[in-house]
Amino acid sequence: MRGLHIAALCAAALLHPIQDSSATSVFRCEDANGQITFTRHGCAPEQTQYRQEVRNHSPGSGKPIPLAVPRARTATPTTRSRAPVIVGEQDDGCGNLLSSSEKRQAIIRREVRSGMSSADVESSLGKPDRITRQNGRLRYHYRDKRGDNQLISFDEAGCVKK
Incomplete structure (x- = not known):
């Protein structure tokens, strides 16, 4: 009787539809x-x-899986190239007379050029020996080892004026 019960269960299992586990x-x-x-x-x-x-198709099932169809590219009308528009630009406060690379080269060479700020001058020549203010104008006084004097004048914005 027990063997008949097992045979009935096996027959029922075979007749029951197998559910696709990937769907x-x-x-x-x-x-x-x-x-x-x-x-x-x-x-x-x-x-x-x-x-x-x-x-969820299993890999290597042999069935091709359709992918997204790429959209056809539409040709954009060619336009003449125009100069780039600068949306935002850093303002150094001295009218951007010198680019950052020009300032860097002047500091390395220990030069002072128009458009440099007082911080740029101090980076180039060091702290001044004397600072004077006259009529709202700032002046840095430098004296080198040979006794030569150099005077650097700044405008109201604190930029080198030559």
Whole structure:
């Protein structure tokens, strides 16, 4: 009797349809605002529910999997190239007379050029021996080892004036 019971169970198992483990049902839920969510448990009552079959194909199954079709590129009309438009530009406060590389080269060579700030001059020549202010104008006084004097004048914005 026990063998007959096992045979009946095996026959029932063979007759029961085998469920594809790589396919599942997913619900696509869309609310009134158009927001879309996907769930396996169903949608809220105020959402519109769509049932979607999802298949996860196993690699190497031999079945071609369709990919997204690339959109055809549309040719854009060629336009004459124009000079680039500078949207934002750093202002050094001295009228941008010198680029950053020009300032860097002047500092390395220990030169003072128009358009340098007082900080640039101090980077180039060091702290001044004496600082004077006259009529709102700043002046740096330098004296080298040979006794030669150098006077650097700055405008109201604190930029070298020559």
